[in-house]
Amino acid sequence: MKRFTFFGGKGGTGKTSCAASCSLSMAARGVRTLVVSTDPAHSLSDAFNTPIGNRMVLLERNLWGLEIDAEAEAKKYTDSIMEKMLHLVSATIVDEIRRQIEIAYMSPGSEEAAVFDKFIELMESAGKDYDAIVFDTAPTGHTLRLLTLPGILGVWIEHLIEKRQKARKLMEVAARYDRELAEQLKEDPVIEALSARRDKFELARKILTDSETTVFHFVLNPEKLSILETDRAVGMLGKYGIPVGGMVVNKVIPKGAGPFLDKKRLSQEKYLCEIRERFASGPVVELPMLEDDVQGMEQLRIISGLMGAVC
Amino acid sequence: MEKIKNTLKKWWRLFALFHQGAFLDRRMAVVRKEAFDINDNLMLLLFGDFIGIPNPMSYYMLELLPLMADELVPWERRIQNRKFILAEKAAQYDFDT
Ligand SMILES: Nc1ncnc2c1ncn2[C@@H]1O[C@H](COP(=O)(O)OP(=O)(O)OP(=O)(O)O)[C@@H](O)[C@H]1O
Ligand SMILES: [Mg+2]
Numbered sequence: 001m002k003r004f005t006f007f008g009g010k011g012g013t014g015k016t017s018c019a020a021s022c023s024l025s026m027a028a029r030g031v032r033t034l035v036v037s038t039d040p041a042h043s044l045s046d047a048f049n050t051p052i053g054n055r056m057v058l059l060e061r062n063l064w065g066l067e068i069d070a071e072a073e074a075k076k077y078t079d080s081i082m083e084k085m086l087h088l089v090s091a092t093i094v095d096e097i098r099r100q101i102e103i104a105y106m107s108p109g110s111e112e113a114a115v116f117d118k119f120i121e122l123m124e125s126a127g128k129d130y131d132a133i134v135f136d137t138a139p140t141g142h143t144l145r146l147l148t149l150p151g152i153l154g155v156w157i158e159h160l161i162e163k164r165q166k167a168r169k170l171m172e173v174a175a176r177y178d179r180e181l182a183e184q185l186k187e188d189p190v191i192e193a194l195s196a197r198r199d200k201f202e203l204a205r206k207i208l209t210d211s212e213t214t215v216f217h218f219v220l221n222p223e224k225l226s227i228l229e230t231d232r233a234v235g236m237l238g239k240y241g242i243p244v245g246g247m248v249v250n251k252v253i254p255k256g257a258g259p260f261l262d263k264k265r266l267s268q269e270k271y272l273c274e275i276r277e278r279f280a281s282g283p284v285v286e287l288p289m290l291e292d293d294v295q296g297m298e299q300l301r302i303i304s305g306l307m308g309a310v311c
Numbered sequence: 312m313e314k315i316k317n318t319l320k321k322w323w324r325l326f327a328l329f330h331q332g333a334f335l336d337r338r339m340a341v342v343r344k345e346a347f348d349i350n351d352n353l354m355l356l357l358f359g360d361f362i363g364i365p366n367p368m369s370y371y372m373l374e375l376l377p378l379m380a381d382e383l384v385p386w387e388r389r390i391q392n393r394k395f396i397l398a399e400k401a402a403q404y405d406f407d408t
Binding site: 074077078081084085087090092093096097100101103104107109110113114153156159160163164166167168170171173174175187188189190193194197 | 313315316318319322325339342343345346347349350352353356357358360361365366368369370371372373374375376377378379380381383384387
């Protein structure tokens with residue numbers, strides 16, 4: 001078992017059902033487990049048939065659930081910034097800042113950034129109140145952006161730090177004849193803040209690319225589109241060095257389900273073969289299509305009993 | 312916090328002093344100018360959306376605002392006033408030759 005287990009894949013394939021089931025079986029084995037949804041459209045509550053929100057709730061012995069609320073996280077963040085602003089004197093500056101915060105609030109990356117911060121925070125505290133985290137992720141695109149954020153931003157922040165340092169170096173040259181001024185140049189809270197950010201991204205990147213601690217399983221259905229999307233995503237994770245685990249093929253129609261479904265099953269079989277061929281490097285698990293939606297502990301336990309190879 | 316504020320204040324006073332150029336020889340003035348330009352460019356990368364340049368990472372830049380607040384308003388003035396910037400450039404060349 002890895003410390004961080006992700007379930008990802010195309011929309012509606014069964015990520016939430018699998019993440020919930022997997023977390024349940026970990027908890028049953030005595031591992032203190034947190035199951036977290038990073039999908040802005042949360043459905044963990046539906047899977048467990050219990051309200052879960054932006055606060056950790058106990059779902060079972062050894063099992064806690066959490067649905068990250070991007071807006072609430074962003075609010076906490078901006079509130080703390082505004083609080084620091086109050087120490088500054090000029091009212092015009094405070095107004096400017098408030099305006100800036102409002103613009104940033106609406107910019108496209110903000111929600112992801114807010115989710116990402118919470119995500120790092122949770123990973124950092126693993127080992128304290130819980131030993132393992134199972135992530136129920138948003139459909140592929142969103143999740144790939146989230147996971148590749150540290151790699152991309154790390155480079156960018158590094159560039160910012162260099163620029164600031166260069167400016168300061170020149171200032172130092174200019175201040176060469178004034179020892180007192182040179183002394184004042186030694187500290188720069190901006191560089192410190194940027195470095196702290198960079199270190200956080202680096203930590204996240206390290207965790208996400210460490211196959212000892214992290215694994216990313218795909219949930220797919222035996223159908224064309226879901227295979228194609230998974231294939232692309234596997235390539236993308238590979239490029240960023242995020243370890244791919246197994247394939248969970250969900251909603252496989254059981255034998256003898258009636259003439260109509262038998263036909264459907266035949267087409268599924270073709271795709272099952274394709275999945276086994278294409279993704280031969282890890283385990284492939286098949287989960288049957290159940291009669292009812294996967295909702296509540298009883299259904300989840302059925303699924304978790306079948307996920308042994310990946311969870 | 313108080314310490315950071317003080318450091319900032321010192322920093323800013325330093326910038327202001329540089330601006331006056333009261334104690335600098337001409338070569339130092341050019342170096343100072345370059346430092347300013349680099350810092351202005353940096354500010355553009357950090358707070359570009361302030362003046363309408365989209366910055367996908369502006370969320371993370373917010374935490375720098377309390378640290379750079381003092382630099383922000385003069386920067387915005389400089390960057391928005393093209394004439395001013397051009398004049399500054401011209402002055403720099405005059406200086407040089
Ligand atoms: N094996 C199954 N048998 C029957 N129904 C299933 C099965 N797996 C999932 N479902 C149902 O399919 C729907 C989608 O499943 P789920 O929410 O787990 O998918 P998801 O990949 O998390 O979706 P989203 O992309 O919307 O987050 C749910 O209603 C769920 O109950
Ligand atoms: Mg889901």
